[in-house]
Structure formats: C-alpha cells, structure tokens
Amino acid sequence: MPRLEEWEIKKYWKIFQGLAPRDNKLTAEKVTPVLKNSRLKDDQLAQVWQAADIDADGQLDFEEFCITMRLIFDLVNGDIQSVPDQLPSWLVPSSKAHLIQANRAVASGQNSAVELASDDDEDTLSDDFDWYISPTDRATYEAIYNSSSDTYGRVKFEALRGLYDTLKRVPNLDISSAWNLVNPKSFETIDKDQVLVLLHMLNQRENGKRMPRTVPASLRATFSKEVPNYDLSQPQASPRTATEPSANDKKSFGTNYLTKIGQSQQPSRGTDFSTTEGTDWEEVRLRRELADLEKLLEKAQQVSAGPTTTSDSSLVKHEFDQLLKYKSEALATAKQLPNSDKNIADVRNDVNLIASQVKMLEEFLGEKEKELNGLRNQLGAV
Template sequence: ITCCISHLFPQLSSGNSIYDKYYRQVDPSGSGRVSAADAALFLKRSGLADLVLGKIWDLADSERKGCLNKQQFFIALRLVACAQNGLEVAIKNLHLAVPPPKFHDTSSPLLPGGVSIDSPWVVKMEEKLKFDAIFDSLSPVNGMLSGEKVKPVLLNSKLPVDVLGRVWELSDLDRDGMLDRDEFAVAMYLVYRALEGEPVPMSLPAPLVPPSKRKKPKDAPLFPGPKLSKYDEVFAKTDLDMDGLVSGPEVRDIFLKTGLPSATLARIWELCDIGDMGKLTREQFALALHLIHQKLTKGVDPPQNLSPEMVPPSDRLTWLGVPSVSTVIKYSCLLCWSSREKGTVEQEIKEKEERIRERTSEVQELQKEVQKESGELQRLQSQRQQVQEALEDLDQQKSALEEQLGLIRQQCSHENQLISSLQAEHTEQEQRIEEYEEQLVQAREELLRLQEETQQLEEKVQAAREQLSPLQDSVRDSFSQVSQVGPFRPTVFTSTVMGWCKILTGRKGNSVLSLK
C-alpha cells in the first residue's frame, strides 16, 4: 500500500491548489505534520459518516503513527472526494479523476454546500405522512426520539448493522443523539431505499436535507414579489367587505380546497393570526398561503413558531409584545362583530375540533395498522428465513443424493459390463456343451455299436469253443491211441492241429503238453 501511495502522490498533489489550500488550513505553520485531532476536526466538515471517516483515516495513516504528513493528508482528501461522489473508499480508486472534496463550516456540519432552501425535498408527501405516523407511534418526547426508541425500528429492517449505523449518522443532522420528525423521515427514507436495493450514500445528498435544516439567507425575502402580488389578488377577492381583514368563514373554502388536513390548516391559521384577532390582514393572509404552498409543493411542515424573518413587518411590534395602532383597530373591529358571526365562528371551531378528534382517531387506527403490519412483516421475514434454511437443507440433500446417484450409476455400469462378459461366456459354454453333447451322442452310438460287435464276437467265440470242445476230446483220444502204438513223432498234420488248438483255446505254450 505504501508503494502504491508513493506512486500516486505526484498525481494527487501536482498543481492542485485546492488540496494545498486545505492543507494550509490544518498545518498553517508548515510543520509537515497534521495531528489526529486536527485532521479529525477538519475531515468532520466533509459531512461523511464517522464509520467512513474512520476507514479513510486507517487508509491514510498507513504507517500507524497517529498523525499524517502532507502526502497522507492528500490521500485522505482524495478518499473523501471518492466517498462524496459515490465511489468506494479504497486505495484502488485514488487514480480516478474526481472533483475536489467539499468542506463546509462547522455551524452547519452536515448541510452540503450549494443547497438552496427552495430546492425540493425528495421525501414525498405521502411518504412523509407514513413516516410521521410511525414517528408518533414511538411516543416522542418534546418532538424528539432517542436512539433507544429508534433502534428497534431500524433493526426490524434486517439491514446490516454497519448500514444502519451509517443511516443514523446521516439522519442525526444536528449530532444531538436524537431524531426529530424530519430527521426520522430521512432515516426511514434511507432504510426503505436500502431495502429496495439502493446503496446508502456515504454523505447525505442535498435533496435529502430537510428544508427545515437548510440555511436560509438572512437577506432573502420570505417569498418573491410575483407570489406576493398573486396572494394580494386572492386577498382582494376574498375581502368582500373591504375592511382589510378576512375572517375564518371567508377563507374557509380557499383553505379546504388545498386538501391539507384540518389540523395542519388550523396550525397555519394559529401561526398567522399573530394578534389572536380571529381575522387575517393582507400580509398575514399572504403568509398563510405561503405556508400552505410550502407544504403542498415541498412537504415542509409549518414551523412550531414563526422565525423573526417570517413575521410580517406590520406585525413585528405585536409579535414582540408592543401594542400598535393596527392592533387597537383590530380589537375595535371585534367589538363590531354581530352575535350571529360569533356563533358561526364558534360553530366552525366545534366542527374543526370534531374533525381533529376524527383525524386523531384515524391516526390511532393507522398506528395500530402500522404495528399490525410491522408484526406481520416480521412474521413473514421469519417465515422467509425458515423457508430459506429449509431450501438450503434440501440443496445439501440434493447434492448428497446426486453424488450417491453418480456412484450407483458407476457401479451399475460396471455390473452391466460384468453381465455382458458373463453372458458372452455363458453363450460360449452353451455352444461347447452342445458340441460335447453331440460328441457324447456319437460316442454313445459308437460304444453301442462296439458293444454289439463285441457281443457278436463273443457269441462267435463261444460257439467256436463249443465246437472245439469235442474236437479236443477227439484229438486227445487220437494222441492217446498213437502213443499206445509207438513213440510220438510230430508231423505236419500234428503241427497244424496244434496251431488250431492254440487259436481256439487262446492258450500259449506247448500244445502237445496241453493235449497230454
């Protein structure tokens, strides 16, 4: 990281007068060293969240010395510029071309430079009403919510803790550790956008700064001349008796046509009726229309109290508690009211009070509905988590079964190969058996034939033996007779007879001896 920073340092500092100007503010003596405290005070003016500033410090103070040299301070400035332009706070983004960082004075620590009081607020009116209902349901104290009361609402969004920490940093505009109605609306707006997938910015964009938190130029008029002329025209048409005053019944239709809640209109009337006369002067009427216009177009709620610059010039003495001639005239006009007109006003007040009660009841019902829907949302989120876990378990089971299936398929393939081999061997053995059976049949037939032939020969031999037996007897007799006549002398005839005897008897040896 140090090598990377050293390589990028000439690009960051070369010819950059703005960076040099910022550095001279934190190191006016030119010591070449910026302490952690001085750097923190200066970087805090960037409007970035503390978490982001902490990350910037860690990256800039790469040597962990607890202070910054000029090179490292320039690195911190470039990282601030990256964060303000929606880029990731990372060393890899140092080479990107981004506008110089912006720092504002400490009197308005989180208000971006160049924000106009008249620029529209991105929080729409219907969103503001919804956020206000949630705000009221948390039981604010003196119009403020502590961190402990806001924490459960933020955690219910299931957003990461670091994201929620950044939301709190951006929303707590005055750094008092509490949120008022407008600051709470900013927090809820950021949470809802984060739930829709939008990233939480590192610094609060100008359109997100509530109009009530923006600085208003001291010399700027309450409203421009053309609008004042337009309001004067409406006043002239409304002031039918030409007494320079308009009563509640006279402006009632004009107010109700705006569509604002009765409670808001009553609050505007109370602010503009500075002398509590029950009627409005031309300037007070213009102020009332201006407050209505601000609420309709920009969602700016009527202030709790009029600021000095908002009080019409003719009423400033009265506003300060000093009676004026106009005040005396107004009170004298009250004495001229008829009892009928007073009754009308009283009836109108009763109607407004009834409407206030109705609106209060509606708000309470909405609060209950919000709590109910919040509980339902939490239940659905819990159910979604359970389903997600079940899905992950099924995915694991699926993977295990797929692995088992692959092994079984391999075994099946191996068994199929063995079966094919055995079938081939079986077929070959069957063929051999058929051949052996044929040979066996042939051998049996040959054996049977030989046995029959042997039987026939044995029968012939037996017959020959039976024929030989008398011949042997006859030959013996003949030899016996010859021996009686004289000495035995073998002749050709006797030799032949003896050979026959050998053949017939199957004996070996001397035939003569056997005959003897």
C-alpha cells in the first residue's frame, strides 16, 4: 500500500470542505453519500468507518476523513482486498497514535500500552505541545520565512519543500495537517504569522511533540480574519520564560535547511530584550513612534527647501540695503543743492519707507532662523 501523497491530501481536503464540516468534523449523515458512491458493500463501508473513526465519537475530523478516503480508494482500485485489522503506522495521525495504543491495549486485555507496528520505529510522542515561541526560535522561523516568501510576503506550500525534506520525524500527513490548521480558508498562500505558527508546529513535532488537532482561538480568529474573542472568563496562557537550548539538545530546527540555502547565521550572545516586545501594546507603541518619525521627516523635507527661501530673503535684504545706501547718498547730495526742499522731502520719505521694509524683513528672517534651529534640534534628538 503506497503512502499518502501530497496531492491526495489536498484532494481530500477539498472534498472535506465541500461537505461543510461543523467544528472541523463531519457527521455520518454528511459522509454517507460519498461512501455510497464507491459502490462498496455496506459491510465493507462499516469496517472502513470503524477503522477510521479512531476516537469513536461517531464523526470524522479531517485526519480520520483522509483515512476513510484512502481505504476506500485502495479497495476500489484493488490495492487491498479487505480493510486491514490494523492501520499501517504511516496512515495513523500522530495526534491519535495514543488512542490506537489504548484501544489495542483494551482489546488485548493488557494494562500496558501496546506499541504500534512502525516502519519508522519512531519514539513515543508526548502531549506537552507548547504554543510559546521563544525569541531564538522566532529568529529562525523569520529567517526561513524571509528566504521563502514572494514579493508580496506570501508563502506557498511547495516553497517550503526543501525544509520538509530535512524533517526526519514528521510524516507528510502531519505536515499537511499543520498547513490546514494555519490555513483554514484553503488559500494557495499564507502570510508571515501563519508561516511562523506552521514552522513552530513542525518544530514541536520534530522534537517528539504530538501534533495538535486545533489551534488556540486567538490564532484561529487571526488565520480566519475574524474578530478575536476578548472574553476575560476564558483561561489565558500563563507567561513563559525563554530558555536557552542546552548542550545536549538536538540540532536546532531549520538549521540544516538554512545552511543549505545559505541563510545560516550565528546570532550574537548579547542581552536579548525581545522577550518584552511580544504584545499588542508593543505594536501600538511602535506604530505611534513610526507616525511621529513620519511627521518629523515631513518637517525635515520642508526644512530642506528652507535654505532656498532664506537665501532669497537674504538677497532681497541685500538689495534693500543697497537701495537704502543709494537713497541716503542722494539725500546727502540734495542737501547740498539750493532750492531742493521738495526733492529732499521726497527722498527722506523714500528712505524711511525702505528702512521700515528692511526692518520688517530682518524680523521675518529672524523668526525663520529660529524655526529652522528648532527643527534641527528635534532631528538631532531622534
């Protein structure tokens, strides 16, 4: 029985979404028409349902639906002659492996857990999945995102194929499950926030954590572009303290991939202040600072045109000074001439007028110089 391929999972996802699941699950009533179209016998369909409904809740989530569809296609195509008594390990979702073990233990009457027959001989997965993203992990995820995103900041599933190939403990079904969790609208591409969470889920799974079946409500609302739930009665995640990886830890997630694409980097060991910058309030503060800087930039651009205005004002002042000098000389000459009272009066009026204009221009120039100095001080403070 060949393993699940990526194109199969995408096809099953479209069918699953087309059946309008509720709370990410399909009832038997919604799935029955699809099963009947296979023209398999009712007893075979019943066996398929029993094998796929791992948690025995009478409904199928997407992972269980994938199992159902694959078993039906294999029966119809003749790849298998009957429904297997035990699902192959590659077809068992990691999020339900513990249920398979428990069911087998109960069926065999043993108190100890029965190990799955695994071709990969993978370790037992733990349930302590942690949604907290440390600053170190975030830096790695952002480096992967930056190397994979297009010009619009979007990332396609296949853009991360090189990363998937480096993951030794994450089956294709879990990769697709993580993609579908962060991409509930089934878009062809996802944005940065979705990529960071996707990479974190793959990182946790690679390190032996069971893949979650759902994402927190706040993330789900973000991925669905809905309004987040601000109900304070809901339990909140407790704050976490960032921890440095120990010397015995496995190689950091994505290191091989980043090295392969030439994006590997060794971050400095200086004090990391980024742990205090992960809140919405921090984003608001940064946006406000950005707006203030934009205002200062606008003023600076206005100031850049200031020297021309100041230069023009200085030129006009110089011309008035020259005119004042000329009129003063004319007045002195007129005083030496006889019978020139009328001319002297005219010249005196002209001189007084020019003097007042020069004074006004000097005051205007002084105000502009003060404004310019003030703007320079503000830019220096930034």
